[in-house]
Amino acid sequence: SKNPDWWRGAVIYQVYPRSFQDTSGDGIGDIKGIIERLPYIASLGVDAIWLSPFFTSPQADMGYDVSDYCDVDPMFGTLADFDVMMERAHALGLKVIIDQVISHTSDQHPWFKESRTSRDNPKADWFVWAAAKPDGTAPNNWLSVFGGPAWEWDGVRKQYYMHNFLTSQPDLNFHNRDVQDAVLDSVRFWLDRGVDGFRLDTVNYYFHDEELRDNPPHVPDSEDAGLDAPDVNPYGMQSHLYDKTQPENVEFLKRFRALMDEYPDRTTVGEVGDGARSLKTVASYTSGGDKLHMCYTFDLLGPDFTPNHIRHCVQSFHRHVADGWVCWAFSNHDVHRHVSRFAHNAAEQAAVAKIAISVLASLRGSICLYQGEELGLPEADLAFEDLRDPYGIRFWPAFKGRDGCRTPMVWEADAPQAGFSTAKPWLPVPGEHVPLSVDVQEADPQSVLAHYRAVLAFRKAYPALLSGDMDFLETNEDVLAFTRTLGEERFLFVFNLRRGPQEIRLPQKLAIRDTVPMPGLEGRLVDGEIHIGPLNGFCARF
Numbered sequence: 001s002k003n004p005d006w007w008r009g010a011v012i013y014q015v016y017p018r019s020f021q022d023t024s025g026d027g028i029g030d031i032k033g034i035i036e037r038l039p040y041i042a043s044l045g046v047d048a049i050w051l052s053p054f055f056t057s058p059q060a061d062m063g064y065d066v067s068d069y070c071d072v073d074p075m076f077g078t079l080a081d082f083d084v085m086m087e088r089a090h091a092l093g094l095k096v097i098i099d100q101v102i103s104h105t106s107d108q109h110p111w112f113k114e115s116r117t118s119r120d121n122p123k124a125d126w127f128v129w130a131a132a133k134p135d136g137t138a139p140n141n142w143l144s145v146f147g148g149p150a151w152e153w154d155g156v157r158k159q160y161y162m163h164n165f166l167t168s169q170p171d172l173n174f175h176n177r178d179v180q181d182a183v184l185d186s187v188r189f190w191l192d193r194g195v196d197g198f199r200l201d202t203v204n205y206y207f208h209d210e211e212l213r214d215n216p217p218h219v220p221d222s223e224d225a226g227l228d229a230p231d232v233n234p235y236g237m238q239s240h241l242y243d244k245t246q247p248e249n250v251e252f253l254k255r256f257r258a259l260m261d262e263y264p265d266r267t268t269v270g271e272v273g274d275g276a277r278s279l280k281t282v283a284s285y286t287s288g289g290d291k292l293h294m295c296y297t298f299d300l301l302g303p304d305f306t307p308n309h310i311r312h313c314v315q316s317f318h319r320h321v322a323d324g325w326v327c328w329a330f331s332n333h334d335v336h337r338h339v340s341r342f343a344h345n346a347a348e349q350a351a352v353a354k355i356a357i358s359v360l361a362s363l364r365g366s367i368c369l370y371q372g373e374e375l376g377l378p379e380a381d382l383a384f385e386d387l388r389d390p391y392g393i394r395f396w397p398a399f400k401g402r403d404g405c406r407t408p409m410v411w412e413a414d415a416p417q418a419g420f421s422t423a424k425p426w427l428p429v430p431g432e433h434v435p436l437s438v439d440v441q442e443a444d445p446q447s448v449l450a451h452y453r454a455v456l457a458f459r460k461a462y463p464a465l466l467s468g469d470m471d472f473l474e475t476n477e478d479v480l481a482f483t484r485t486l487g488e489e490r491f492l493f494v495f496n497l498r499r500g501p502q503e504i505r506l507p508q509k510l511a512i513r514d515t516v517p518m519p520g521l522e523g524r525l526v527d528g529e530i531h532i533g534p535l536n537g538f539c540a541r542f
């Protein structure tokens, strides 16, 4: 498209390459597999795909530990495969957004291998090195998100290096201008290859406090989203004032944007997980049009699927982030699948999957879908022996990690491994996922998949849903009611999230013009009252 604002209101489909489609027969998905399934992705009616990392990597954090930013890991294919994928995606009208994991590298990256050889090599300051305290302990009290201290001793340099995540993910030192330049060079590499945008992993972790001040203690509250192991992981007991989200990042994001703006029609979406301060951070990263295009928050990734929560998230976003743009998501490769988070029991999973996408597709903002959610897949319950995520292995059984949402896609119910692979997959295909395979759902007009396609087509048809204003109406605690308006196009949405029917009289006098058949919403207007069944909704124009 020639629309530079294509990303506003866009629907972005996240592909987790390891688990999408294997063609090489090693039990791990690959780029050729993505190419094979691009027509399926296009058939969903999404605007773009976001590919989780496929770069050269030891895979200690499943590719979020990169050892070469400018190449494809042989496990996934080649740069030539990537180019074919780009071409095919573009031919199908799909934009391609790739992950940039630049806050840290793998410890196998040549930059880190060089940096750790001595205290005076050319890359000595490319990572965050610090002397031990006089008693030999770590420089300060910073902690790793994945458990334990954020510092690891290096016997050669006889210094500690910092890592916000695994010890094999050393933190790049963004205070060093050469590091910024090197990272931006690799970003340019992909821009030149034609990618349409970047998802910036842990965008608020780039800088650290150069004085290395201790973090103060913190009592977790309901605003702390994104940390899945709060009871067992002490990370949540600190206020992360100094190990991330430093003011210098704003200037770096301007450099990043200036590079992006050399190329037409590109976008950025930054992942911001900053507890209660997230929206302040998002505001500073997306305001002014000279930094990030969008931010992705953790607001809707928690267990809460109530009208109050959704209204609170949307209203706070618009209050704190006046001129920024949000990307909402219910699921990704780090959290339990939302059907399992939101449904009260297995029997209502399909209904929950349907109402959730109806709600998501009517929000103001862009939206990210995670592969498999369009099938209504529940979280897989894996045995300890099946786990591959080091975060889960560490905290089992209090926290089982992130593998339960990373199991393979299910394509054909009758094929071995549901069509994902001819080999034993890296994570098992859960038995309960097989009957939810794509081929089964494509034969059923009432399926979750059919509902996704219909709802996404509906969203696309109305500019008011993509970029119109969003205003909430007061009703009761089980009802989410709001309007979406753009000029003469005015929609009213009323969602009943109660597990029983409701008859709702809206306090405001809205002159309903006509009901619009948003697919799947069966609510009806009866003598001025809106009658809605359990987990359903009503949509009209006024």
Ligand code: TEU
Binding pocket: 061, 064, 065, 101, 145, 165, 201, 202, 226, 227, 228, 273, 333, 334, 335, 402
């Ligand atoms: O996640 C960032 C992040 O903050 C996660 O630690 C999140 O809080 C955690 O996974 C909750 O379960 C990004 C990637 O999405 C994740 O897959 C990587 O492991 C992480 O960065 C490190 O690169």
